[in-house]
Amino acid sequence: MPDQPKRQRPRGGRRQPPGEENQLFRHIVSSMRNGVLAVHRDGTLALMNDEAYRIFSLTARPDDIGQPFSEVLRTRADIVRVLTAAFELKHLPNRAELRLKELDRVIGYTLSLVRDDAADTVGAVMFFKDLTRVEQLEERERLRNRLASLGEMAAGIAHELKNPLAGIEVMAGLLRRHVSDKLDAQSILADIISEAKLANAIVVEMLEFVRPIRLEIEPMAITDVLHQAVTLAESKTSRGGVSVTVTVPEGLPSIEADDHRLCQVFTNLIANAFEALDGKGAISITAVLSAMEPDPAFAGTPQEPTPILVVDVADNGPGVPAELSDRIFDPFFTTKTKGTGLGLGIVRKIVDAHDGRIDLSSSPENGTRFRVTLPVSSATALFK
Numbered sequence: 001m002p003d004q005p006k007r008q009r010p011r012g013g014r015r016q017p018p019g020e021e022n023q024l025f026r027h028i029v030s031s032m033r034n035g036v037l038a039v040h041r042d043g044t045l046a047l048m049n050d051e052a053y054r055i056f057s058l059t060a061r062p063d064d065i066g067q068p069f070s071e072v073l074r075t076r077a078d079i080v081r082v083l084t085a086a087f088e089l090k091h092l093p094n095r096a097e098l099r100l101k102e103l104d105r106v107i108g109y110t111l112s113l114v115r116d117d118a119a120d121t122v123g124a125v126m127f128f129k130d131l132t133r134v135e136q137l138e139e140r141e142r143l144r145n146r147l148a149s150l151g152e153m154a155a156g157i158a159h160e161l162k163n164p165l166a167g168i169e170v171m172a173g174l175l176r177r178h179v180s181d182k183l184d185a186q187s188i189l190a191d192i193i194s195e196a197k198l199a200n201a202i203v204v205e206m207l208e209f210v211r212p213i214r215l216e217i218e219p220m221a222i223t224d225v226l227h228q229a230v231t232l233a234e235s236k237t238s239r240g241g242v243s244v245t246v247t248v249p250e251g252l253p254s255i256e257a258d259d260h261r262l263c264q265v266f267t268n269l270i271a272n273a274f275e276a277l278d279g280k281g282a283i284s285i286t287a288v289l290s291a292m293e294p295d296p297a298f299a300g301t302p303q304e305p306t307p308i309l310v311v312d313v314a315d316n317g318p319g320v321p322a323e324l325s326d327r328i329f330d331p332f333f334t335t336k337t338k339g340t341g342l343g344l345g346i347v348r349k350i351v352d353a354h355d356g357r358i359d360l361s362s363s364p365e366n367g368t369r370f371r372v373t374l375p376v377s378s379a380t381a382l383f384k
């Protein structure tokens with residue numbers, strides 16, 4: 001039998017000259033939306049595409065190729081460890097995840113050995129994707145589920161409390177008539193009635209938090225909502241000598257949203273800022289139009305940047321202690337003697353219902369900034 005070449009080139013199709021073919025492969029790899037990193041058996045770097053540099057937050061240097069990969073990736077120890085193990089492992093991971101601690105980023109990767117025509121291992125190649133955003137979405141989903149079960153429990157308690165509270169109020173009223181001649185008893189009963197009313201108000205707020213939101217979406221101007229929210233927050237809590245500035249650029253497009261609900265969002269945020277400032281300091285409220293870059297973690301059809309409205313409510317108060325920042329959105333979490341701790345829970349719920357997001361950044365030096373990001377549908381952005 002005549003000698004067969006080990007691998008045959010597929011028949012048909014136009015064969016390109018070797019130079020052109022090489023160039024085509026280079027372009028394919030460099031345009032890939034996955035990170036690609038290949039190393040030679042001797043430990044030198046054979047290839048690393050732009051997406052890989054981006055995911056690892058490294059800057060490409062002209063002489064990277066041909067250097068030991070442990071040198072090029074020395075600040076990314078986890079990757080060096082995975083690549084070094086590639087030549088030793090019996091079974092290479094097909095779909096593994098790795099947290100890059102120093103970048104606080106998660107990648108999903110596949111590792112393969114590169115074999116030549118004689119089936120000898122000449123290198124290893126790693127394909128990977130940035131999963132950080134996917135992780136964030138999962139975390140948000142977990143938080144939503146947690147809130148949903150807390151909410152269900154709260155709804156149950158609120159429901160059970162409503163009747164006895166109404167009973168206390170009615171019966172205290174009846175008793176008041178029986179003791180109309182006793183001033184002491186009258187005043188105690190008046191206190192009982194007002195405390196029962198307060199408890200009832202908390203129950204009503206709790207039910208509001210738990211009930212699903214039905215938005216009434218219409219084009220609305222954010223400037224009006226922000227000014228109205230400042231006025232409402234002032235009536236809820238005392239402003240004292242706090243200065244408030246609202247900065248909204250001219251010609252901001254109207255957005256599709258529920259203005260009443262958004263007003264509630266900013267009222268709660270501004271009221272919290274007033275309370276944190278305790279009569280002195282400054283609140284700055286700004287709105288800008290921005291664009292969210294398409295997410296490289298989601299492959300598929302090419303995506304355009306999406307227009308978004310970014311509203312910051314910032315105060316120069318004491319800030320939120322780092323150890324509390326995970327809890328302040330939880331229902332009933334409060335550090336105030338008279339707070340119910342539902343303000344931010346309701347804020348998050350409304351922002352979520354608008355497909356937006358809310359982020360906190362806070363420090364004792366700079367105070368607290370809540371950033372609300374809302375989608376602007378491109379139609380309204382164009383036809384404002």
Ligand SMILES: Nc1ncnc2c1ncn2[C@@H]1O[C@H](COP(=O)(O)OP(=O)(O)OP(=O)(O)O)[C@@H](O)[C@H]1O
Pocket residue numbers: 268272273276315317318319320328329333334335336338339340341342343344345368
């Ligand atoms: N601007 C801020 N500066 C410092 N801490 C804040 C700020 N906003 C919120 N917090 C913290 O987050 C907690 C939760 O806020 P949230 O609005 O949910 O409840 P609350 O203000 O305590 O009560 P409620 O709003 O129901 O009356 C507050 O108790 C406070 O500790």
Ligand SMILES: [Mg+2]
Pocket residue numbers: 268271272339343344
């Ligand atoms: Mg509050």
